[in-house]
Amino acid sequence: MFRPVSSKPDLVAQEHDILNIWRERRTFARLRAQNAGRERWSFLDGPITANNPMGVHHAWGRAYKDLFQRFWAMQGRDQRYQNGFDCQGLWVEVNVEKDLGFTNKRDIEAYGIAEFVSLCKQRVLTYAARQTEQSIRLGMWMDWNDPHELRRLRDRLAEDPSQQVTIRSTAGIDVTDTAEMLVGRLGMPDLGGSYFTFSNENNYLIWSFLAECHRRGWLYKGHDTMPWCARCGTGISQHEMTEGYADREDPGLTVKFPLVDHPGESLLVWTTTPWTLTSNVAAAVGKELRYVKVRQGEEIFWLGRGMAKRALEGPFKVLEERLGQELEGWRYTGPFDDLAAVQSAFAGADGKPAYEHRVVVWDQVGEEEGTGIVHIAPGCGAEDFALGKSLGLPMIAPLDESGIVLPGFGAFSGRDVRDVADPIIESLKHRHRFYRLETVTHRYPHCWRCGTPLVFRLVDEWYISMGAVYDVPREQLTPEQVDASLRYQIMEVIRDIKWIPGFGYERELDWLVNMHDWMISKKRYWGLALPIYDCDCGTINVLGSREELAERAVEGWAEFEGHSPHRPHVDAVKIRCSGCGQPVGRISDVGNPWLDAGIVPFSTMPHGAAAVDGKSWFPADFVTESFPGQFRNWFYSLLAMSTVLRRETPFKALFGYALVYGEDGRPMHKSWGNAIDFDEAAERMGVDVMRWMFANARPEDNILFGWHAADEARRRLLVLWNVYSFFVTYARLAEWDPRQAAPAVAKRAPLDRWILSRVARLANAVEMEFKAYDALAAAKEIDGFIEELSTWYLRRSRKRFARNADPTDRAAAFATMHQALEALTRIMAPIMPFLSESIYQNIVVTSVAGAPDSVHLTPWPTDELKGLNDRALQASMEVAMRVVDLARTLRSQTGIKVRQPLARLWLAMPGADRLVERDALLELVKDEVNVKSIELIGDESALVDRRVKPLLPKIGKKLGSAIPAVMAAARENRFELLADGSVLMGGVTLAADEVEILATPKPGTVVAHDEGLVVVIDTELTAELRAEGDARELQRAIQDARKEAGVELDDEVKVRVDAPAAARNALEEYIRSVEIETRSTIVFGVVPPSADTVAVELDSGAVTIGLAGKAVAP
RNA sequence: GGGGGAGUAGCUCAACGGUUAGAGCAUGGCUCUUAUACAGCCCCGGUUGGAGGUUCGAAUCCUCCCUCCCCUACCA
Incomplete structure (x- = not known):
């Protein structure tokens, strides 16, 4: 017999029970064994940053990942089930710094890089363990590491990285190595479990990628003015800029540059970054723009004609008008010519001034803002830098890597760039160079990680060239042109990908057309050690493997031996320069973290000789991630790296989804009170409700996640639960068992054949939708089915399940309902693994001989049900x-x-x-x-x-x-x-x-x-019809009273009915059937005051009924 | 700043240029039911952001304006 089912399920408790069952029965391991060696479905997991607990926004994507893996498992496909953790980079560093109370890079250096890097590793292990537990709670089936083992490894690493430790692989084999090396081997085939991007293998494979880029001449060192975060002390690449734009108020400062050859006259120049004025080198005008000379009081100014009204304060008189090109070459006195840094920058070889401030012509000068004359500081802006370089202007770089003004800038030296605006303005006032100060609000880039406003700094960084952008349509490019330009090669590769939603293709293409070269270096500590050895002789050595490093090492190898390829140990190694033969050290930079994530198809899905059994999982059939941002990040790095290494796509289909927002339509934010932690959501709404909500969301729109939405999602699940609970309740009463013989389907009622046809169609439709990676369409199908199962099949069949129903028909109804529910649990299992398992365990595992002991071990039911399809019957039923x-x-x-x-x-x-x-x-x-x-x-x-x-x-x-x-x-x-x-x-x-x-x-x-x-x-009511209506009304009232009194479904009760004679007469004919329906004995007469009474208004008069206790002792 | 979207019921969203603009949620009302803290139905709710234009006919196409979002961008 089935286990009794409450009509009010505790979904959360039930999920924990199911987790225990899966663990005890090793269900997942058996699923893998069941499909091992069969046709493959290759999923590649985009690494989750192991830096914090998982949030509900991660749960959305992870629900999709698990859903499709489960679906393909039911299709019998063999899979890898490898989760990924993103480990290296600024995300982790910033948090470790915060924990230590550090404010800048000098603190890290003082603390010790080795210790700092070790803390970064420990943090990753901490949160990898945590996220593993959370993902298991979500029902995600992956080849998980034991979280306790990860924490133990972390603790051993903290104690002494060189100590020998033994850990158990996910396959149950003990592996011994030093703590540090075991950490570096996580995710490798012999240890199993999640891949970690900090693994040795992952890092060395990036080396080989970089060496390949270098071999083809695509790796270079650039000297440029880059966006720079002074807090983090590192440049910010174009890939990282997106999220960092925010409105910001800045001073809009207008200053006077007195003209050397026109005494008493000044240029008016506008800037929003006063600190860059110390590094002014030139003033740019538009060649064709018109400029005017105006008089204001005693002073004479030059500025753009179109700007005069806006830029000038108070009345003015125009004295003269000229084209910009006529101003070219005019010399002016710079704002801070007395600074040593300025003097030395302008000095020639002999120490005498070789350059003077002057007006230059620039085609980018516009008339929308400012004065029409642009302050040029090539050391403080990328465009300024480009202009300065083309004109051969001197460069003045005023900041160190922490944003502190360098020596040589007088009173400003040693001050933080964020604090110098006021002193500079004061100083300008002092020098009578100040004209006007206003406040401007504009979009300004900020550090995506720590929120600090970026500055622009002249630095050396390393880049991978993305190749030329040809000024011809793509279809007209020659093969040679494509071979020479990586960006076009990627464009060719992405054509072979199925992009869901379709706009992904256009968006990626757009990014590829517009992207700059890929800046891969970061002046930080925790990350990929770039294998670049930049020799003073001009030779750039790029190593492609650990073996090559060993081979070419001339010193420091002993210090590195036994360590992961991270700073500081790897920095100890010096190699022989291939150009001059001298020892050369590694550049100190670490790598862009997207290199780490982009290489994973190669580090986790070995191919060729490296493939474990000669068969490769590459390329992946499927990847899925949240698309905002990833077109320039993970998708991009995957594609770029795979194009360089193999010139083919690393994945065949990409499914992107949007963002999780709070219920109020805004991004989740702790301080806005609309954020929900994953753990809280899991334990309060249950993960199946969450997964159902996610499956029902439109992937291309942001999902609004909250408690109300969860309640709504749960409602449909409760409908299913009620159907299930009804079925089990009556099956128990009838002592019905699936092993009992049931009439052949063809002999069953049309209603039965209809619902079976309906579920057959459902299996087929949902299979098609899942194969198209359309979880929403699948969820809608399931939802529609549940609705019809409840409000039509069950509603119309209820009487058939009752004790007094025809036994043959009742058996048919039970068998039909059982089969429909069994099929439904399998169809919805990928989306709601717990709820479906719970139902399946009760109605199948307990009582169907030979059935798999988990719904997740069953095959997809389409084929089994195919014969039940009956289109004509379905169409008729709809009518x-x-x-x-x-x-x-x-x-x-x-x-x-x-x-x-x-x-x-x-x-x-x-x-x-x-x-x-x-x-x-x-x-x-x-x-x-x-x-x-x-x-x-x-x-x-x-x-x-x-x-x-x-x-x-x-x-x-x-x-x-x-x-x-x-x-x-x-x-x-x-x-x-x-x-x-x-x-x-x-x-x-x-x-x-x-x-x-x-x-x-x-x-x-x-x-x-x-x-x-x-x-x-026909609205005409005869006396008989009215009487029958009264009888049903009475019946209803008795049922209500039973419910009120809490009488068990199966109990007989005695009912007293106090009714006027007219009502008595009317009801007489129907009393017997009411008694049967309500399992009661009816006695007319006065209702004792002690009884539970209910008053009913019948057509034939008002009656009062009262339960007079149980008729039969239990 | 450039490019692309989107503005439809209180909210979230539908509606190949086709005449009465629909769903769900919320509000209110009703109903069904020992599936009993389930469910169903109905009502209410709209100048389709605004103004012009094209058309027999416009939420839909065109122009301008307003608002929001996304992508992109160091314009000083």
Whole structure:
């Protein structure tokens, strides 16, 4: 017998039970064994940053990942099930710094890089363990490391990285190595478990990638002015800029640059970054722009003509007008010519000034903002740098890597760049160079990690060239051009990918066209050690492997030996320069973390000789990640690296989804009170509710996640639960068991055959949707099925499950419901692994011989159910359901309750003869809407009129301006039906296929209609009908009373009914059937005051009923 | 600043140029039911952001304006 099921499930507790069952029975391991060696489905997990606990936003993507893995497992596919952790980079560093209370890089150096890097590793292990536990809670089936082992490894690493430690692989084999080396070997085949991007293998493979880039001449050192975060002390690459833009208020400062050759006259220049004025080198004007000389009081200024009104304060008089090019070469006195840094930058070889501030022409000068004369500081802006370089201007770089003004800048030296604006303005006022100060709000880049406003700094960084952008359409490129430009090669590669949603392809393409070279260096500590050895002789050595490092090492190897390829140990090694033969050290930079994530197809899916059994998992069939940002990050790095190494795509299909927002439509934010922690969500709403919510979200839109949304999602699941609970309750009462013989499907009621056909169709539809990676469409199918299972199949079948039902029919109903539920649990298992498992365990595992002991070990049911499909029956049933809807509408319009039986229902149904099982279906309708008989009438009936609906899309173009007349005729029912089926109306003749003939009710009767169906009810109530209605009303009241009294379903009760004589008479005929339905014995008479009483207003009079206790002792 | 979207019921979103703009949620009302803290139905709710234009007909196409979002960008 089935285990009893509460009607109010504790979903959360149930999920924990299921987790225990899976663990005890090693269900996942058995699933893997079951599919091992079969056709593969290769999923590549995008690494989650192991830096914090997992959030509900991670849960969205992880729900998709698990969903599709489970689905393909049910398709019998072999899989890798490897989760990934992203480990290296600034994310982790910033948090470790925060924990230590550090404010900048000098603190790290003082603390010790080795210790700092070790803490970074420990933090990764801490959160990898945590996220592993959370992911398991989510139901995600992966080849997980034991979280306790990860924590133990972390603790051993903290104690002494060189100590020998033994850990158990996920396959159960003990492996011994030093703590540091074991950490570096995580995710490798011998240890199993999640891959970690800090692994030795991952790092060395990036080396080989970089060496390959170098071999092809694509790796170079750039000297440029880059966005720079002073707090983090590192440049920010173009890939990282997106999230960092925010509105910011800055000073809008207008200053005077006195002209050397025009005494008393000054240029007016505008800037929002006062600190860059110390490094001013030139002032740029537009060649074709017009400039004016104006007088204000005693002073004379030059500025753009179009800007004068806005930029000048107070009245002015225009004295002269010139083109920008006429100003070229004018010399002016710089704002801070007395600074040593300026003097030395301008000095020639002999120490005398070789350069003077002057006006230059620049095509990018515009007239939208400022004064039309642009302050140029090549050391403080990328565009300024480019201009300065092309004109051979001196460069002045005022900041060190922490944003502190360098020596040589007088009183400003040693101050933080963020604090020098005011002193500079003061100083300018002092020097009579100040003109005006306002406040400007503009979009300004900030550090994506720590939020510090970026500055621009002149630095050396390392880049991978993305190749030329040719000024011709792509299809006209020659193969040679494509071979020379990586970006076009990537563009070719991405054509082979199925992008879901489709706009992903365009977006990636757009990024590829516009992207700059890939800046891969970071002046930090925790990350990939770039294998670049930049020799003073001009030779750049790039190593491709640990072996090459060993081979070429000339010193420091002993210090490195036994360590992961991280700073500081790897920095100890010096190699022999291939150019000059001298020892050369590694550059101190670490790598861009997207290199770490981009190499994982190669580090986790070895191919060729490296493949474990000669078969490669590369390329992946599927990847899925949140798309905002990833087009320039993970997707990009995957594609770039795979294109360089193999010139083919690393994945065949990409499914992108948007962001998780709070219920209020804003990003989740702790301080806004709309954030929900994953753990809290899991333990309060349950993960299946969450997964159901996620599956029902439109992936291309942001999902609004919250408690109300969860309640709504849970509702549909409770409908299913109620069906299940009903089934189990009655199966237990009937002691029904799936092993009992049931009538053959063909012999069952049409209702049974219909729901089985329905579930067969569901299996097929959901399979198709999952294969198209459309979880939403699949969820909608399932949702629709649950709705019909509950509100039609079960609703119409309820009586069939009762004890007094026909035994054969009852057996058929039980068997049908059982099969439908069993199939449904399998179909929804990928989305809701717990709920489906819980139902399956109870109704299948306990009682079906030979059934797998988990729903997740069952195959996808489409093939098993195929034979049950019956399209004609489904179409007919839909008509019946619509008739019921119409009849209900009529009842509610006339105010006649469904409990009140009606004599007749008239039904006009075009094509009624095409319906299969017509009589049986009409019986269902009769029962459902409580009418004694249904009479079919033709559309010629006196009850309906005909109406003509012109099919506008067909006739619109043809008729043009005649349309209004035709439509008016249609509205007013003015038309003539011709013998050949055509229709004359509004002065034109419409062919039969240009119109639809509708049956519509004649006014004056109670009718409802819908697409040709017309339903009319007979509202006349005879005395018998009223009496029967009263009986049902009484029955209902007794059931209510039973419920109030908390009587068990199976208990017999005694009921006293206090009714006037008229009511007694009316009810008399039906008392016996009411007794049966309500499992009671009815006695008319006074209700004792002690009983639970209920008052009912019957048609035949007011009655009071009272439960007088149980009739039969239990 | 450049490019692309989107503005439709209180909220979240639908609606090949086709005449009465629909769903879900929320509010309110009703109903069904020992599946009993389930569910169903109905009502209410709209100048389709605004103004013009094209068309027999516009939420839909065009122009301008307003607002928001996304992508992109160091314009000083």
